[in-house]
Amino acid sequence: MKLEDIKNITVLGAGAMGHGIAQLCAVSGYNVVIRDIKQEFVDSGVGKIKWSLDKLASKGKIPADLVNAAMGRITTTLDLKESVKNCDFVIEAIPEILKLKQDTFKEVDAVAPKHAILATNTSALPVTGMAKATKRPEKVVGMHFFNPPQIMRLVEVIYGDKTSKETAEVTYNLALKIGKEPVYCLKDIPGFLANRVMNPPGNFLAWLVSEGIFTAAEIDSASHFKLGNPMANFGLMDFVGIDVGYHVQKFFEEKEPPYKVAPILEEKMKKKELGVKTGKGFYEYPEKTWRVPPEWSQDKAEKFDPMNSAMVAINRAVQIVADGVASVEDVDKAVQLGFNMPFGMLQLADSQGLDNVVKRLEELDKKYGKIDGLHALLEPHPLLRKKAEAGEKFYPQ
Numbered sequence: 001m002k003l004e005d006i007k008n009i010t011v012l013g014a015g016a017m018g019h020g021i022a023q024l025c026a027v028s029g030y031n032v033v034i035r036d037i038k039q040e041f042v043d044s045g046v047g048k049i050k051w052s053l054d055k056l057a058s059k060g061k062i063p064a065d066l067v068n069a070a071m072g073r074i075t076t077t078l079d080l081k082e083s084v085k086n087c088d089f090v091i092e093a094i095p096e097i098l099k100l101k102q103d104t105f106k107e108v109d110a111v112a113p114k115h116a117i118l119a120t121n122t123s124a125l126p127v128t129g130m131a132k133a134t135k136r137p138e139k140v141v142g143m144h145f146f147n148p149p150q151i152m153r154l155v156e157v158i159y160g161d162k163t164s165k166e167t168a169e170v171t172y173n174l175a176l177k178i179g180k181e182p183v184y185c186l187k188d189i190p191g192f193l194a195n196r197v198m199n200p201p202g203n204f205l206a207w208l209v210s211e212g213i214f215t216a217a218e219i220d221s222a223s224h225f226k227l228g229n230p231m232a233n234f235g236l237m238d239f240v241g242i243d244v245g246y247h248v249q250k251f252f253e254e255k256e257p258p259y260k261v262a263p264i265l266e267e268k269m270k271k272k273e274l275g276v277k278t279g280k281g282f283y284e285y286p287e288k289t290w291r292v293p294p295e296w297s298q299d300k301a302e303k304f305d306p307m308n309s310a311m312v313a314i315n316r317a318v319q320i321v322a323d324g325v326a327s328v329e330d331v332d333k334a335v336q337l338g339f340n341m342p343f344g345m346l347q348l349a350d351s352q353g354l355d356n357v358v359k360r361l362e363e364l365d366k367k368y369g370k371i372d373g374l375h376a377l378l379e380p381h382p383l384l385r386k387k388a389e390a391g392e393k394f395y396p397q
């Protein structure tokens, strides 16, 4: 199948991700069928699409006549079979429950035309798990959007164990067609690219707080005052919800021993100190709105080097490249677009000098490597050492 063969796209789930993805497809000229399990969920999703398109038109970001044209291309149904009977491409965005997704993929596989590609927007489940539920595993692929999909430009195109090159390429081209910037994740690994690189550094910092080595305010003050990071690390966790970050860390703990969630995160979960929404997380929020914590100060900023956590991210990015999971360019693009970073981690490594990165990781490993699970994050990756010794960089100079 080629990109030009796609006319009809089915989006399963009209929730936070599904409605945004459906909007992108309809705006780009595709006929879109949205399926959810209750009329109120479908109506809510379609209502949000209309609201969003009206807003874009009122700001002059899309032509006014595109609102009705795009809305006219969207139909809805509660019937799964009906939703996929004429589709060329399915994007599944239903809750993150493997059994639910597998049952859905099995049902879709039985009804959808043989040529149709079945994509999953899962954040963390193995794509191969969904593929196994079908008789067309070569046509099952990961298509991981970031929230909100209308705004975030990144799409990770993930190969399951049996995904064909043709399927991945059509999916990549579709992502381009709907205005996104795709990257390839060539293996079905936990966390894919952006989350795999950028979540472990937060856990590393949480371990330093758990062990009483630094306070959250010292680490955050350094990030805020020295790097200009507005919410810093723990401030951002409080803003997003500590429970959200906790579940991601728990996921890595399950998938990648000896990875271990920092005890401070477990404690916060137990005490239900989940951040802004509960009035207390790492800091207190009497108004239940985020504010710069009064504990942050220039003095505290001097106690911590905020580049320490970047070293962990660099090490993870190197591992991805060494394992043949993604190109240097794609792993950097994923981090930049997925986490709104000004540069990728391998660009950062090059600019720091790979020998310096190795040296810093060795120092961190010596200081903190005995802490549960941290050695695996801090031991310089062999590829990093090899390149440093050879005086090489990740990007050609």
Ligand SMILES: NC(=O)c1ccc[n+]([C@@H]2O[C@H](COP(=O)([O-])OP(=O)(O)OC[C@H]3O[C@@H](n4cnc5c(N)ncnc54)[C@H](O)[C@@H]3O)[C@@H](O)[C@H]2O)c1
Pocket (backbone or CB within 6 Å): 012, 013, 014, 015, 016, 017, 018, 035, 036, 037, 038, 041, 092, 093, 094, 095, 096, 097, 104, 121, 122, 123, 124, 144, 145, 146, 147
């Ligand atoms: N929210 C995010 O930040 C984010 C980012 C990237 C990926 N994802 C992934 O996207 C998927 C959806 O997440 P979400 O945040 O949009 O969830 P959500 O809860 O907002 O929406 C899911 C929708 O799916 C519907 N649904 C449940 N069972 C269904 C079925 N059998 N068929 C059709 N619809 C069904 C629900 O009623 C709900 O409306 C998950 O796999 C999630 O991991 C989420």
